[in-house]
Amino acid sequence: MGIVVQKFGGSSVADLEKLEQVSNHIIYEYNKGNKVVVVVSAQGKTTNKLISEAEEISSDTNLRELDSLISVGEQITASKLSMLLNKLGYKAISLTGWQIPIITTNEHGNAKIKNINSDKILSLLDENYIVIVAGFQGIDETGEITTLGRGGSDTTAVALASVLDSEKCEIYTDVDGVYSSDPRIVKDVRKINEISYDEMLELSSMGAKVLHNRCVEIGKKYNTPIIVKSTFEEQSQGTRVDSSSIESHIISGIAKDDNIARITLIGLENVLGKTYQVFKLLSDNNINVDIIVQSFGETVSKDVSFTVKNSDLDKTMKILKENCEIVNAKEILSNKDFSKISIIGVGITNTPGVASKMFGALYDNKINMHIISTSEIKISVLVNSDEADLALNAIHKAFFGDK
Ligand code: ADP
Numbered sequence: 001m002g003i004v005v006q007k008f009g010g011s012s013v014a015d016l017e018k019l020e021q022v023s024n025h026i027i028y029e030y031n032k033g034n035k036v037v038v039v040v041s042a043q044g045k046t047t048n049k050l051i052s053e054a055e056e057i058s059s060d061t062n063l064r065e066l067d068s069l070i071s072v073g074e075q076i077t078a079s080k081l082s083m084l085l086n087k088l089g090y091k092a093i094s095l096t097g098w099q100i101p102i103i104t105t106n107e108h109g110n111a112k113i114k115n116i117n118s119d120k121i122l123s124l125l126d127e128n129y130i131v132i133v134a135g136f137q138g139i140d141e142t143g144e145i146t147t148l149g150r151g152g153s154d155t156t157a158v159a160l161a162s163v164l165d166s167e168k169c170e171i172y173t174d175v176d177g178v179y180s181s182d183p184r185i186v187k188d189v190r191k192i193n194e195i196s197y198d199e200m201l202e203l204s205s206m207g208a209k210v211l212h213n214r215c216v217e218i219g220k221k222y223n224t225p226i227i228v229k230s231t232f233e234e235q236s237q238g239t240r241v242d243s244s245s246i247e248s249h250i251i252s253g254i255a256k257d258d259n260i261a262r263i264t265l266i267g268l269e270n271v272l273g274k275t276y277q278v279f280k281l282l283s284d285n286n287i288n289v290d291i292i293v294q295s296f297g298e299t300v301s302k303d304v305s306f307t308v309k310n311s312d313l314d315k316t317m318k319i320l321k322e323n324c325e326i327v328n329a330k331e332i333l334s335n336k337d338f339s340k341i342s343i344i345g346v347g348i349t350n351t352p353g354v355a356s357k358m359f360g361a362l363y364d365n366k367i368n369m370h371i372i373s374t375s376e377i378k379i380s381v382l383v384n385s386d387e388a389d390l391a392l393n394a395i396h397k398a399f400f401g402d403k
């Protein structure tokens, strides 16, 4: 018997009835003689609601205050679940990120876990408590409340499983595992029984929000297998994410990431160091840039396109325009509301025809690609967001066919 870590996401803890279903999973493991640590998300859409309430007050929200507001959601679930388990006759106790403590970096809204002190949890487990941890939250070295980025409760769970030396981390959610694409958007998706950390990391990083990408990184680093399964389906076998995945996929999955903006610098001076200066300017201002494409640059000028989040577009344009001594482009164009569709698979580079199959599926559906970017194990294209679901379905059908 060992330590079991179970994490329940927002839709799994949305109301009292669902919390009761969650309790059954916890009690089942506890009654088998395991020590049980549970990580919970905020109930239902609580985090979204808190963020929009903050935006009603100011469009330029103070990130420190936002973290202390949105971390409340997880805290509410943890104490409610603990109360429920106590009512059912089990010894349970809730802990916040700072009671443990989970020490993070100080990047509000996107903090990274630096260290977890497991002493308190271990001594509570020794006293036979079921320990319920509020996910998504931590505290930095100066005592400030931080959050780990949207979907970050997964990361709390895998990090805890890793420091507690648990043999695996179970992530309970509203789907029965990881599929070849988002089952809520794509028809005829295929269930993936086993997937490697590397492939899962790409899928999550490219927008498959079923797992927070950082939890996969931590799982890989500490070799903690992650099992994704359904809270509500009785016989859910789920998906196992680990290093010894034996299934081999040319294409493991197709992911979509929304709310992307594209900026193009036309006629940027073609001299050594110019592109570097532009991107240094953006990184000094904490702008996260994703895809970057530079034209051939045969002449005195070149064109550079790149993408940022929709929400960073105005800030980025302001910085570019205010620094025209660095960004001496003839014209700066911007558009928002694109989606990035990515196919991911370790076999992509060794299999001819993958790109043409992907592009053909888009062409057949009259969907234009605005940027293409490739790496060893993925191909991503930018399409208009209103065509993104159609694109996802078309590409999925091209690679996986009908069921
Ligand atoms: P939770 O609240 O449990 O953390 P999330 O909403 O964060 O759940 O993640 C689960 C959702 O991820 C699913 O409902 C599904 O719509 C979405 N999803 C996206 N891509 C995939 C995929 N490849 N496989 C499974 N689910 C996916």
Ligand code: ASP
Residues within 6 Å of the ligand: 009, 010, 041, 042, 047, 048, 073, 135, 136, 149, 150, 151, 152, 153, 154
């Ligand atoms: N409640 C947070 C969110 O909605 C964290 C999580 O659910 O994992 O992003």
Ligand code: MG
Residues within 6 Å of the ligand: 009, 151, 154, 209, 210, 211, 212
């Ligand atoms: Mg999630």
